Amino acid sequence: xxxxxxxxxxxxxxxxxxxxxxxxxxxxxxxxxxxxxxxxxxxxxxxxxxxxxxxxxxxxxxxxxxxxxxxxxxxxxxxxxxxxxxxxxxxxxxxxxxxxxxxxxxxxxxxxxxxxxxxxxxxxxxxxxxxxxxxxxxxxxxxxxxxxxxxxxxxxxxxxxxxxxxxxxxxxxxxxxxxxxxxxxxxxxxxxxxxxxxxxxxxxxxxxxxxxxxxxxxxxxxxxxxxxxxxxxxxxxxxxxxxxxxxxxxxxxxxxxxxxxxxxxxxxxxxxxxxxxxxxxxxxxxxxxxxxxxxxxxxxxxxxxxxxxxxxxxxxxxxxxxxxxxxxxxxxxxxxxxxxxxxxxxxxxxxxxxxxxxxxxxxxxxxxxxxxxxxxxxxxxxxxxxxxxxxxxxxxxxxxxxxxxxxxxxxxxxxxxxxxxxxxxxxxxxxxxxxx
Amino acid sequence: xxxxxxxxxxxxxxxxxxxxxxxxxxxxxxxxxxxxxxxxxxxxxxxxxxxxxxxxxxxxxxxxxxxxxxxxxxxxxxxxxxxxxxxxxxxxxxxxxxxxxxxxxxxxxxxxxxxxxxx
Numbered sequence: 001x002x003x004x005x006x007x008x009x010x011x012x013x014x015x016x017x018x019x020x021x022x023x024x025x026x027x028x029x030x031x032x033x034x035x036x037x038x039x040x041x042x043x044x045x046x047x048x049x050x051x052x053x054x055x056x057x058x059x060x061x062x063x064x065x066x067x068x069x070x071x072x073x074x075x076x077x078x079x080x081x082x083x084x085x086x087x088x089x090x091x092x093x094x095x096x097x098x099x100x101x102x103x104x105x106x107x108x109x110x111x112x113x114x115x116x117x118x119x120x121x122x123x124x125x126x127x128x129x130x131x132x133x134x135x136x137x138x139x140x141x142x143x144x145x146x147x148x149x150x151x152x153x154x155x156x157x158x159x160x161x162x163x164x165x166x167x168x169x170x171x172x173x174x175x176x177x178x179x180x181x182x183x184x185x186x187x188x189x190x191x192x193x194x195x196x197x198x199x200x201x202x203x204x205x206x207x208x209x210x211x212x213x214x215x216x217x218x219x220x221x222x223x224x225x226x227x228x229x230x231x232x233x234x235x236x237x238x239x240x241x242x243x244x245x246x247x248x249x250x251x252x253x254x255x256x257x258x259x260x261x262x263x264x265x266x267x268x269x270x271x272x273x274x275x276x277x278x279x280x281x282x283x284x285x286x287x288x289x290x291x292x293x294x295x296x297x298x299x300x301x302x303x304x305x306x307x308x309x310x311x312x313x314x315x316x317x318x319x320x321x322x323x324x325x326x327x328x329x330x331x332x333x334x335x336x337x338x339x340x341x342x343x344x345x346x347x348x349x350x351x352x353x354x355x356x357x358x359x360x361x362x363x364x365x366x367x368x369x370x371x372x373x374x375x376x377x378x379x380x381x382x383x384x385x386x387x388x389x390x391x392x393x394x395x396x397x398x399x400x401x402x403x404x405x406x407x408x409x410x411x412x413x414x415x416x417x418x419x420x421x422x423x424x425x426x427x428x429x430x431x432x433x434x435x436x
Numbered sequence: 437x438x439x440x441x442x443x444x445x446x447x448x449x450x451x452x453x454x455x456x457x458x459x460x461x462x463x464x465x466x467x468x469x470x471x472x473x474x475x476x477x478x479x480x481x482x483x484x485x486x487x488x489x490x491x492x493x494x495x496x497x498x499x500x501x502x503x504x505x506x507x508x509x510x511x512x513x514x515x516x517x518x519x520x521x522x523x524x525x526x527x528x529x530x531x532x533x534x535x536x537x538x539x540x541x542x543x544x545x546x547x548x549x550x551x552x553x554x555x
Binding site: 183192388 | 447450478479480481482489
């Protein structure tokens with residue numbers, strides 16, 4: 001019974017930390033996009049945490065963890081997720097809260113890739129659909145004890161495949177279907193750099209994500225007494241650090257400068273990749289996974305550009321490619337079944353299958369969402385809205401009031417004299433007016 | 437010797453610079469400014485209160501040129517920056533009395549060098 005108490009505290013705290021990662025996402029994205037869209041990306045994270053969280057609680061959780069049908073979809077617990085029967089020492093509501101954090105994280109991945117040009121209403125639809133159907137369905141296959149991938153023995157501890165790869169490839173599809181931001185690609189195929197609004201802000205976002213990741217991975221034990229808890233935490237740290245190091249050194253070598261945005265994404269890719277294997281691999285394997293994902297993220301970013309898909313924050317490279325690599329890495333480096341560690345090929349096959357399934361489902365899911373949005377509220381922002389900036393178009397307020405464009409200025413300059421009683425024009429001119 | 441001062445929409449800046457480069461003008465100063473002319477106020481909302489953005493964000497380009505380049509430069513800017521709606525901006529032309537090159541400390545007689553770079 002005492003274990004129940006400590007588990008409750010641990011999982012509720014971990015859930016809060018995972019939900020706090022949304023703060024990381026919002027700062028990261030606000031820092032990476034142009035100033036005129038910084039409010040919009042922040043508002044999209046609010047949509048994740050509000051509409052997304054409710055949609056998952058109401059419907060998504062049941063589809064993911066409800067009574068299984070054909071290994072394909074859950075059918076119970078709709079509207080009352082707390083009725084789930086857990087075989088561990090943990091109140092079911094704590095589990096629900098923790099899973100809610102995961103679902104919300106999956107949408108936030110997408111918000112970065114579609115930034116600066118998506119219709120805001122379409123994003124609301126997207127958040128709801130991801131949390132109700134897209135994420136829970138593949139989550140059911142991978143994580144429900146009766147899901148078909150779970151039965152095959154797929155190992156995805158905290159969601160490299162279920163959350164990150166799925167989010168990344170759904171994001172890829174939607175970014176592709178949205179088309180690039182205006183002026184992003186030149187007719188000769190070269191890419192224009194859009195200056196990010198605030199790199200220190202993005203870095204702060206990355207630090208918050210890193211902090212939350214300890215709960216993302218270690219919290220997935222759902223058990224404060226688990227002996228795996230500390231090894232998971234150290235693996236998480238090592239993979240993030242080695243991912244960042246690899247990206248840092250590669251950019252210094254390849255581009256001649258230590259690239260902050262790539263280093264941030266290298267860290268995140270390391271964290272994404274270790275998410276599947278943090279409980280199954282050794283510390284040296286964690287470092288190896290981190291290094292490789294730090295290198296992958298840079299080439300993946302260039303590859304996504306090459307495909308003419310515009311991903312403003314690099315979400316596809318980090319979460320899509322990092323997540324797929326992490327999923328496969330478990331098959332290679334798992335301590336009991338890994339191909340490189342034991343020579344056993346069976347787990348690797350399952351992991352490869354799982355990765356492919358998630359990619360395909362991401363492509364299908366992204367297309368479905370795009371079609372639904374097109375048919376209902378409109379998928380892409382109008383050209384005018386995009387040029388003006390989504391902050392003013394959708395939210396009526398700029399992120400930074402740099403030039404004091406409206407504060408301290410009366411509602412309309414034309415009725416300045418009436419609203420303030422102060423006379424602006426010189427008496428001579430006034431006299432002239434009166435004569436006329 | 438003339439100074440062209442063009443106040444244009446920020447989103448047209450890249451296009452305008454590209455257009456100027458095509459006719460060989462690569463030297464200028466750009467600053468972010470706000471101001472108003474005929475363009476209608478933008479309606480903003482903050483905490484349920486409407487407000488007017490009375491000063492619109494624009495960018496100002498300043499280009500110093502020899503007289504014979506002025507006409508083509510103005511045409512280029514108009515072509516690139518025009519959208520046909522209020523708020524496209526203004527172009528002013530001023531006479532320049534003298535221009536100094538700070539690096540050499542001498543008067544810049546060959547003013548074409550200022551705006552016509554090799555890039």
